[in-house]
Amino acid sequence: MISAKTGLTKYDNKLVMAHMYVAFISLFIGGLMGLLQTLVRSGTLTLPFGIGYYQILTIHGVLLALVLTTFFIIGFQFALMNKTVGMTDKQRESAWFGYWIMLFGTTTTAITILLGKANVLYTFYAPLKAFPTFYIGLALVVIGSWIACFTNFRQLYVWKKKHKGEKSPLLAFMVVINMLLWFIATLGVAATVLLQFIPWSLGMVDTINVLLSRTLFWYFGHPLVYFWLLPAYMAWYAIIPKIIGGKIFSDSLARLAFILFLMFSIPVGFHHQLTEPGIDPMWKFIQVVLTFMVIIPSLLTAFSMFATFEVTGRKKGYTGLFGWLKGLPWKDVRFFAPMIGMLFFIPAGTGGIINASNQMNQVIHNTIWVTGHFHLTVGSTVILTFFGISYWLIPALTGRKLTAKINTLGIIQTIVWTVGMTIMSGSMHIAGLLGAPRRSSYSTYGGTEQASEWISYQIAQAVGGSILFIGIILMVYIFINMVWFAPKGVEEFPLAEVSEHAEPTPMFLENWKLWIGITIALILFAYTIPVIDIIQHAPPGSPPFDTLIQ
Amino acid sequence: MHLHKYEKIWLIFGVASLILFLTVLGIGAFYKGMQPPSHLATIDPQNVEAHEAFRDENLGLRQVGEDKYIVSVIASAFNYDFGLDEEGSAVKNIRIPEGSTVLFQVTTTDVVHGFHLAGTNVNMMVEPGHISSLETVLKTAGTYTLVCNEYCGTGHHYMAATVEVYKP
Missing domain, CATH: 1.20.5 (Single alpha-helices involved in coiled-coils or other helix-helix interfaces)
Structure with a gap:
């Protein structure tokens, strides 16, 4: 039976919730590992039972950056697709099939890490070698996510066949763009894991081409961050306007921004490899230029969001240069949490431009500044928006209501998060500028003066990290309440409509062949020659090193 | 539109x-x-001593001109090899006069390492099979910590040395 208010069947609810349970369990365990790291690095805690710092660091990265994000996003996107274009029983079966493969892969990788056989961090750079089941589990997560991709593609395809000549619903269009981005990007990591890491870790081949494996990893690693960000943008563009009582500023600009993200988030991986030997600096610079292109859709988004806010505020009768800000529902956590997330994106995006700035990267590369940067992007902008989505999505799926009490608690959660993250990320940024490295356990580096300077910032990180962990406990409590304890009722699934003043959406925006074609052409342009170079001028390969991580 | x-x-x-x-x-x-540092030369990581720059006698600090120095380093988990001093013990601190032009060249015999002279722009990845190199002028006197800033194993945070830039 389809619920009249949410537009989802109980089977849809079950499918999406299955993803959410994995996401929130990962949030709790991954967050706990983060707290432990900051305590170890402050010099105040030694881990018991022979647990290693790099083991909890690996768990933190894998659970939060890979598992939490992927499960939340795929679950959320199924909710959006099922709501806007519907899901057949057959498609639901394939969605569940993908889910179980991802879960099986996650479990396989998690067990390998817990046994201490994979302290290679979530970037698993060769030639450090984890036990083969670490890579096999990750490959299964990717393969499971591809099944979700093709299920989403099929959902829109079936809808389009029934609605000839109509433009696809905005959110379905956005989901398909994000899944296209994910599919094209994961081809790189699948190639390195299936063709390089698995045979090498099983001993079927003796050596690995390190630079090639890193290049394939970063071909995937940067679009990965846009795969996290775009679902947040979906909520900003097409859901938040409804929550604040407004309309979508422009359907066509929203679609254009997503197309630009698809084109310019992939051929840019070298900006993660700027300080590496063996890559011609000309190609690094070309990819830096391509990287900067994503600033355009980011600016488009910023404009659209604030235009929506202003138009809505003025419609409610608030005037003055900034008076319309009062017209926004600051006491509604469904708006407040993502709004704070958006504000975090201003320093986060600025930091990102610095990181990608070719030779300027040398100042901050692999310092804890970088860690501070992505705790602002994925750890604040994205996650606060995901929390903002959860406040209505979870009760809508479980047939309960977001109570006033939980709404207030959510606002407190957002404030706690903001305070904790400002302290933690702020001190990471400063310590990074002073040279403190990322991904390193507590060390006095032989007692140098510089290293002693870093330690006070590491204590500040532990303070921020502890506050953030309180935020995680609050969020898990809110989640449990919305799943099992909140009063029964119907929570609205907010879908915004396009403003009557917006221009009609031109059909060329849905010319998939054109956009995919340009995306592939850009990738081939940015990568063909350097990759051929990397293969042709490869030094002798590297044997596996697995004793260094024990 | x-x-x-x-x-x-x-x-x-x-x-x-x-x-x-x-x-x-x-x-x-x-x-x-x-x-950005993008040196293209390759090397056999199993046999780095075959390369002239990384022979025992060339490791560490070498003066090659009036204000010109070369620093050659072999990185391996969890150590930077600057060669031996006169007494035969491993060099952990090098001293360079302020204002010198210094060419750092580094390679690794095992996994990927970082090479960051904290507080300066001497910051590069060191990867097996490749030689990383970067030339800079050390303009400000002080003691700089050389840290490995790419995870290389359980002892990664112990991998360090110091570079002292002194007023001549």
Whole structure:
């Protein structure tokens, strides 16, 4: 039976919730590992039972950056697709099939890490070698996510066949763009894991081409961050306007921004490899230029969001240069949490431009500044928006209501998060500028003066990290309440409509062949020659090193 | 497709600053020659001593001109090898006069390492099979910590040395 208010069947609810349970369990365990790291690095805690710092660091990265994000996003996107274009029983079966493969892969990788056989961090750079089941589990997560991709593609395809000549619903269009981005990007990591890491870790081949494996990893690693960000943008563009009582500023600009993200988030991986030997600096610079292109859709988004806010505020009768800000529902956590997330994106995006700035990267590369940067992007902008989505999505799926009490608690959660993250990320940024490295356990580096300077910032990180962990406990409590304890009722699934003043959406925006074609052409342009170079001028390969991580 | 007038202004401003940023980076890279470290030479990681720069006698600090020095280092988990001093013990601190031009060349015999002279722009990845190299002028006196900033195993945070830049 389809619920009249949410537009989802109980089977849809079950499918999406299955993803959410994995996401929130990962949030709790991954967050706990983060707290432990900051305590170890402050010099105040030694881990018991022979647990290693790099083991909890690996768990933190894998659970939060890979598992939490992927499960939340795929679950959320199924909710959006099922709501806007519907899901057949057959498609639901394939969605569940993908889910179980991802879960099986996650479990396989998690067990390998817990046994201490994979302290290679979530970037698993060769030639450090984890036990083969670490890579096999990750490959299964990717393969499971591809099944979700093709299920989403099929959902829109079936809808389009029934609605000839109509433009696809905005959110379905956005989901398909994000899944296209994910599919094209994961081809790189699948190639390195299936063709390089698995045979090498099983001993079927003796050596690995390190630079090639890193290049394939970063071909995937940067679009990965846009795969996290775009679902947040979906909520900003097409859901938040409804929550604040407004309309979508422009359907066509929203679609254009997503197309630009698809084109310019992939051929840019070298900006993660700027300080590496063996890559011609000309190609690094070309990819830096391509990287900067994503600033355009980011600016488009910023404009659209604030235009929506202003138009809505003025419609409610608030005037003055900034008076319309009062017209926004600051006491509604469904708006407040993502709004704070958006504000975090201003320093986060600025930091990102610095990181990608070719030779300027040398100042901050692999310092804890970088860690501070992505705790602002994925750890604040994205996650606060995901929390903002959860406040209505979870009760809508479980047939309960977001109570006033939980709404207030959510606002407190957002404030706690903001305070904790400002302290933690702020001190990471400063310590990074002073040279403190990322991904390193507590060390006095032989007692140098510089290293002693870093330690006070590491204590500040532990303070921020502890506050953030309180935020995680609050969020898990809110989640449990919305799943099992909140009063029964119907929570609205907010879908915004396009403003009557917006221009009609031109059909060329849905010319998939054109956009995919340009995306592939850009990738081939940015990568063909350097990759051929990397293969042709490869030094002798590297044997596996697995004793260094024990 | 229609763009709002303010949006046009906003985008023109955005794209113009983007072009400005890229021009600055481009001038720095191609006119002033400040490229990120991208040395293309390769080496056999199992046999780095075969390369002239990494023979025992060439490791550590070498003066090659009046204000010119070369520092050759072999990185391996969890150590930077600067060669031996006169007493036969491993060098952990090198001293360079302020204002010298120094060429750092580094390679690794095992996994990927980092090479960051904290507080300076001497920051590069060190990868098996490749030689990383970077030339710089050390302009400010002080003691700098050399840290491995790429995870290389359980002892990664112990991998360090110091570089002392002194007033001559």
